Amino acid sequence: MWMPSQLPEIAAQLKAAGFQGDPAGLAELAKPPMNAVVKVGGATGAFVSGDGLVLTNHHVAFGVIQYNSNKDRDLIGNGFIAANRDAELPANPDYRVLVTTGFDRITDKILADARGKTGRAYYDAVDAASKAAVAECESEVGYRCSVANMYYGTDFYLIKQLELKDIRLVYAPPEAIGNYGDEIDNFVWPRHSGDFTILRAYVGKDGKPAAYSKDNVPYRPPAHLQISTDPVGEGDYAMLAGYPGVTYRHRMASEFKSQIEWQLPARVALFDGMIDTIEAATAAKPSAKVLYASQVASLKNGLKRAQGELDGLRRSDAVSARAADEKAMLAWLGKQSDAKAIQADIAAAQKVLDAGAATRERDQLFGLIRGQPQLLRSAVTLQRLAAERGKPDAQRESGFQQRDEALIEGSLKQVQRRYDADVEKALLSDLLKRYRALPAAQRIAEVDAVFGGDDAQAKAAIDALYAQTKLGDEAERLRWLRAAPADVAASTDPLMLAAAKLLPAVLRQEETDKSREGDLLRLRPAYMRALIGYRKSQGRAVYPDANSTLRVSYGKVSTMSPRDGVTYVPLTTVQGIVEKHTGKAPFDAPKPLRDAIAKGDFGGTADPKLKTQTVDFLTNLDTTGGNSGSPVLDANGRLIGLNFDSNWEAVSASWMFDPRYKRAIHVDMRYLRWLLAKVYPAPHLLKEMNLPAE
Amino acid sequence: MWMPSQLPEIAAQLKAAGFQGDPAGLAELAKPPMNAVVKVGGATGAFVSGDGLVLTNHHVAFGVIQYNSNKDRDLIGNGFIAANRDAELPANPDYRVLVTTGFDRITDKILADARGKTGRAYYDAVDAASKAAVAECESEVGYRCSVANMYYGTDFYLIKQLELKDIRLVYAPPEAIGNYGDEIDNFVWPRHSGDFTILRAYVGKDGKPAAYSKDNVPYRPPAHLQISTDPVGEGDYAMLAGYPGVTYRHRMASEFKSQIEWQLPARVALFDGMIDTIEAATAAKPSAKVLYASQVASLKNGLKRAQGELDGLRRSDAVSARAADEKAMLAWLGKQSDAKAIQADIAAAQKVLDAGAATRERDQLFGLIRGQPQLLRSAVTLQRLAAERGKPDAQRESGFQQRDEALIEGSLKQVQRRYDADVEKALLSDLLKRYRALPAAQRIAEVDAVFGGDDAQAKAAIDALYAQTKLGDEAERLRWLRAAPADVAASTDPLMLAAAKLLPAVLRQEETDKSREGDLLRLRPAYMRALIGYRKSQGRAVYPDANSTLRVSYGKVSTMSPRDGVTYVPLTTVQGIVEKHTGKAPFDAPKPLRDAIAKGDFGGTADPKLKTQTVDFLTNLDTTGGNSGSPVLDANGRLIGLNFDSNWEAVSASWMFDPRYKRAIHVDMRYLRWLLAKVYPAPHLLKEMNLPAE
Structure with a gap:
């Protein structure tokens, strides 16, 4: 995940891998x-x-x-082909295409006021x-701008992006x-998805970004990619550019250990427990089961992801591998002239991490206690918002500013469709029981004050809270959203009162988190400098962990052996669509597609070796x-594929x-x-993209 | 699945495939x-x-x-190594190793008396x-002898086998x-099972088969196989000899159609329904759930097999393929001089099959009605046995002779552990409801007389039967087993009475089945003659469908593509054992094995290309x-592998x-x-098998 600016530095590697162009x-x-x-709708x-055609995934343009x-018009099920430009359909008004035009290092400017500070003050100075x-x-x-933090506070870049606001739907295959x-x-691989959609960006007649208007004209980008007409095969050079979200690969060895030996197993156990609790509480109550279906699905998805990440990191022996690498780096560092100051910062960063680790079980449970139960979460949110609403908007905590209130209102309305008192009480009881099992030193006074110190007290407290609260009514929740902050603080609704009592603990936690974040922003650069220096001594460059900025990766079309005895072939064919077809979603291949496959008329898009139509690679x-x-x-910069997923074995790649x-x-x-030529034809688009008619 | 006697006929093919020896x-x-x-314990x-060492599968020698x-001695969990011959452990007394010594065509002798007869008389003449x-x-x-029917009644062979009765356990790996x-x-492939066990056959001092005796001596077989020390790799020639049980590949096209379009889907639906009924009836009754666990497991296994067979036959498009082949064969037949008589027999065989097909739904349901409910089945069995016990033993139906009574007694005892009145009533109701949904012409008078003609009558009948029957008591069932036939027939136990009323229908069904079997035995040879002639015209030989006689197959070590995008490698390695290891059965690789894998000391048994130890191929x-x-x-007749399973995609191979x-x-x-050399060492056995120490 190289920053484009790093590519000249690794030019030799790129050329050796087969790239035919100029790395610079x-x-x-x-x-x-x-x-x-x-950047398109949070992805690429x-x-x-x-004339501004934008190719992205079906799932990225799904909204x-x-x-x-x-x-009356099921574009999801049927797909869509705009017969001409007048027929192109405007996207939702908040949908954006962003073109990165500036990427400037402004580290000195960002850190000027922070230097010499620590903790929260450091954080605030960087933020300001x-x-x-x-x-x-x-x-x-x-333009829309943002500041990107590279190498964990080592460098800061100002990113400037042209913000195209009038985006229209041009071509989408059926969802099937x-x-x-x-x-x-x-x-899953092998995969057989045609996960693409074609959009078009429009601008005002002056060529500048503008909201949708009938009079807008297609945006004429300064450049566009040419789709290749050559075959793709195993071993071929490939490269990819995009906006990867977040990775943790340069985290310290202790953080790897904590993630693998505590965080992921703890998450698996907690989510498993919550799923059991909800399923037991809804077993005999079908209406409640429906209300919690979404929360259970989300917990199951989180559980699956956590288990997959854990399995992957264990399979790669990530704890030992990262520890050995760090040990070697520190040994190298010890021999450098500027080692002392760097070692001191690394030791200080480790102390900050250790302090966080000392209360990690408690912090995790406190987060779930105030986050998972719908009514309690609503009450805490209402009190938290009220505490901010007294301040001028600019000084309010992010997440609780005026512009956030619509989102909060939405989530308060959602509650109605996801809440049952008995289930919520069971879930809260279960989480509090886990909390009470922690050592005494980990207890939070406010939590004990509200829920008591043992099972009996907790049961009595929860029963009383839920017997009398009126927050189960949507109107009541929305009333508190709009009420004056002083009235909210003085509410006598038992759950609002409980939230008010918990609020100091919530604020304390926020303060601690930001202070640690500030210190880590200050101290981690030492670790990154050591790592970059050590890698340089090995002749290797280091890319910063992903942070939603433009990155490039290079490699090749490649088989994979997921396990002993099995090889994944790197190209799938339409035969796989037929094999998976059951006639029922999600394996309900549309009849025109099945007919075209049966007909076997693949023409110029067929693979010359496989003698059939490929699908994914x-x-x-x-x-x-x-x-x-x-x-x-x-290798020549022509477009051969559109990325849309990775394999299950790679879920752990965000860490390793x-x-x-x-x-x-x-x-x-x-x-x-082939789809545009033979199955759901759009010859005018093939022509516009300078592609043969078949 | 060639008869050994056919191999000279296909010598050219064998040589072309790579066989180095003399096909003759x-x-x-x-x-x-x-x-x-x-032949070992029903397998090979x-x-x-x-000195008589016999190599077979762990699962074949499991008993x-x-x-x-x-x-105190867990040979299943720990495995077993006999340190010397004195330590070899005698098998259960009924365990046999059979050496085929004679295989003579006696068609004329078997059919001499049958010729000119039809139906049941033909069947009885062949049987006698x-x-x-x-x-x-x-x-x-x-010696033990048997008559094998080749090509569906075309030819009969007398098979003579030396019956070795003193078999001892020599070496078994742990079950894990x-x-x-x-x-x-x-x-499943990829597979990582060491599914083998070594036995030794003993005979009396005179060299003749004898029951176990301390004084017996190892049997000295006239020949034995030499285990190869060469590597095995993709594409290598391979051949296999053994006793395959039953296949249906030369059945008529209409039988393929019936199997795929009716039999298998009907079985899936019926088993699915029975599983649902039993699970619903036991949902709130854990004790009953335990009682029916075995029956549910058996139904689920049957369901899975049927679904797998159906999926496979559909994937191979077996209905069309067989129909097209038969059509071409009949066209060829039409041009032959002796066509008329053969065509007449084929048409007559089709009529017999059609007659069976006309009542197949009813026959299937009647079978399940009297077979699935434990008490009703016991009652019918007791009445059926009583009807035979009046006759001289030799004239009793097979399955109801004196030697069968111990087996019947066992199954009557089993009932106790598999019966709950409520569940049995639910199951019987469900089956009868399906039966009553059949057209009126399909109804069986005896069934209607016992269970009535509608839901209400059936419920009343079943309630009355189960309220009053005493067959739920084991002692009561065994009492009827020993009672005089006349007393059984006169029993007033309501279920015994019901069974007595059903008996004429059961006997009618048996008679019809045997009569059809006789006619098919008489008529199918025409179809086989046409098929053999047609294949000969294409230059191809035809093997008879499998019937538990010695057969040979040849081919090669081979990859497989189970579905688009996936290739199965034909050799697995010990790496896969580690990957699958969870520490819990069935993936609980023993520590000595894991240690040996980690040590990587594979010596002369390592694969030269893979540089590691292979497991299965x-x-x-x-x-x-x-x-x-x-x-x-x-290719040189040396032993490279021991067959133990096939892949899931091949479940349908019994038909196609x-x-x-x-x-x-x-x-x-x-x-x-490697296991014998390094993991659970048995150097004396390696030496006896003329193999290197490592």
Whole structure:
């Protein structure tokens, strides 16, 4: 996950891997191909025509498809082809395509006021300088700006992005193609999904970003990618650009140990326990079962992810591997002239982490106690908001500013569809029981004051709270949302009262978290400097952990052995669609697709070796969440694939990249071309993208 | 699945496939290697030393291991190594090793009396001639004989087998090796099971078969197989000899259609319904759940098998493929000079099948109604037995002769552990409801007389039967087993009375079945003659469907693509044992094995390319149930593997051999050698088998 600016530094590696272009050219954000790679709806996409066509995943554009669907027009089920530009459908007004135009290192500016400070003060100084830089940058109309923190506080970059606001739906396959296999095939290879959609960006007649208007014209990007017409095969060079969200690969060895030996197992056990509690409490009450279906599904998904990450990190022996690497790094560091100051900062950072680890069980449980039960969470949120609403908006905590109130209102309304008093009481009892099992030193006075110190007291307290609270009424919750802060603080509703009593503990926790965050922002750069120096001594460069900024990864089309005796072939074919087809969602391949497969008319999009139509392909490219929709390029920079998922064995890659198991899954552009040529034809789009008619 | 006698006929194919020996030599049952292949406990094994060592599967010898285990000596869990011959443990007295010594065509003798007859008379004539031939053959002491029907009544062979009765346990790995993966890995590739056990056959001092005696001496077989010390790899020639149980590949196209379009889907639906009924009836009654666990497990296993067979036959498009083949065969037949008589017989056979098909739903349900409910089945069995007990033993129906009474007594005792009145009533109600949904013409007068014609009558009848019957008592059931036939017939126990009323329908069904069987025995040879002639015109030979006689299959070590995007590698390694290891059964690899793997000391048994120890391998050899324990030989007739399973995709191979999906799974003899050399050492056995010490 290299920053484009690092690519000249690793030019030799890129060339050795097979890249045919000039690595230096990849570092230029304002030149092709990088200026064709855009941020789309929280993920990635790319311009694929001179008239602003944007290619991204079906699942990334799903909101746009849904927004344009209704009971008379099922674009989700049927797909969509705009016959001409007038027929292109406007996206939801908040949907954006962002084109990165600036990426400037402003470390000195961000840290100027922070230097010499510690803890919360350091955090606040960085925060204030970042906000000022963003405000200054955004004074230019039509741009959105942000500050990205690289190498954990070592460097800060100001990112400037052109904000395209009029996005329209041009082409979407039916969901049964775009999301073939849905949850069952999620994270699965071999895959057979045509997970793509084509959008178009529009601007005002002046060429500047503008909200939707009938009079807008297609945006003419300075560059776009050309879809390849060459075959793709095992071993071929591949590279990918996009906006990966977050990784933790450069965390300290103690953090790896904590994640693998405590955090993930604890999460598995807790989620498992909560699922059991909810399922037991709803077993004999079908109405409650429906109310909690979404929460249980979310817990099960979280459990599955945590277990997958844990399995993967254990399989890769991540604790030992990271510890050995850190040990070697520290040994190297000991021999450097500037070792002392760096060692001191690393030791101090370890102390901050240790302090956090000392109360991690309690902090986790306190978070769940005030977060999982719907009514208690509502009460705490209402009290927390009231505590902020007395301040000027700019000084309010983020998350509790005026612009956040709509979101809070939405979540207070949601409660109605997800709450049953008996289930909530069972869940809260279970979490409090776990909390009371912690050592005495871990207890929180406010929690004990509200819920008592033993089972009997907790039962009595919970019964009393839920017998008398009126927060089960939506109107009542919304009344407190709008009430004057003083009235909220003085509420006599028992749950509002309980939340008011818990509030000091909540605020204390927030303060501690921010103070630690400030110190780590100050101290981690020493660790990163040591790591970068050590890697340099090995002749290796270091990319910063992912943080939703533009990154590049290179590698090749690659098989994989998920386990002894099994090899995954890196290309799937339409034969797999037929094999998986059951006639029922999510394996309900549409009839036109099945007919076209049976007909076997693949023409110029067929694979010359396999003699059939490919669907998806597998590479060893480095990706994480946010890389959805990333364009996959060949050695000459032509578009061969669209990234949309990774394999189950790679769930742990956010912590550790293990080349044996990390793979990325892409739609083969030949499948897109075939669908547009023969199955759901859009010859005008093929022409616009400069592609053969078949 | 060729008869050894057919191998000279396909010598060219064998040589082309890579066989280095003389195909004619394989046809000689009394010469090596065929005389080293033996029948063991219903399956297959082979002599592997001059002193009577027999190699077979762990699961084939499991009864022997179990027989020698008790709470103080857990040979199942710990495995067993006899330090010397005195320490070898006698098998259960009914365990047999059979050496085939004679295989003679006696078609004329068997059919002499049948010719000119039809139906039941034809059946009885064949049956009587077969029994006479067996009796004559068995007059020689120490031999067991049987008559095998080849090509569905076309040919009959007298098979003579030396019956070795003193079999001893020599070497068994722990179950966690011999059955690694158990039910979870059943039918699964990649596989990591060391499914083998070594036995030794003993005979009297005179060299003749004898029951166990301390004074017996090891049997010296006329030949034994030599275990290979060469590596095994993809594409290598392989062949296998054994006793496959039953296949249906030469059934008529209408039978394929019936199996796939009716029999299997009907079985799936019925079993599914019965499972639902039992689970609903036991949901709130844990004690009943325990009682029915075995029946539910058996139904689920039957369901899974039926679904697997159905999926496989559909995947192979078996209905169309068989129909097209038959159509081409009939077209060819039409041009032959002797077509008329053959066509007439085929048409007559089709009529017999059609008559059976006309009542198949009813016959299936009547079978389940009298077979699935424990008490009703007991009552019917008791009445059926009573009807036979009046006759001289030789004239009693097979299954109801004196020698069968112990088995019947066992099953009457079993009832106690598998019966709950409420569950049985629910099951019977459900089956009767399905029966009553059949067209009026399908109704059975006796069933309607006992259970009435509608829901209310059935409920009243069942309630009355189960309220008053005493058959729930074991003593009562056993009393009727021993009672005089006339007393049984006159029983006033309501269930015994019901069974007596149903008996005429049962007898009618038996009579119809045997009459149809006789006619098919008479008529199917015409179909087989046409098929053999047609295949000959294509230059192809035809093997008879499997019937538990010695057969040979040849092919190669082979990959497989179970579905688009996945390739199965044909060799597994010890790495897979580690990957699957969970510490809990069935993936609880013993510590000595894990330590040895970690140590990596594979010596001469390591694969030269993979640089590690292989475990199992995959071939495209043709097998079915009964082939367990079959020796797998290389091009020079040396033993490279021991067959123990096939893959899930091949469940349908009993009907149709599809070369894309049919594979067989074998223990690699290098894994056996490594276990004996390094993990659970038995150097004396390696030496006896003429193998290197490591």
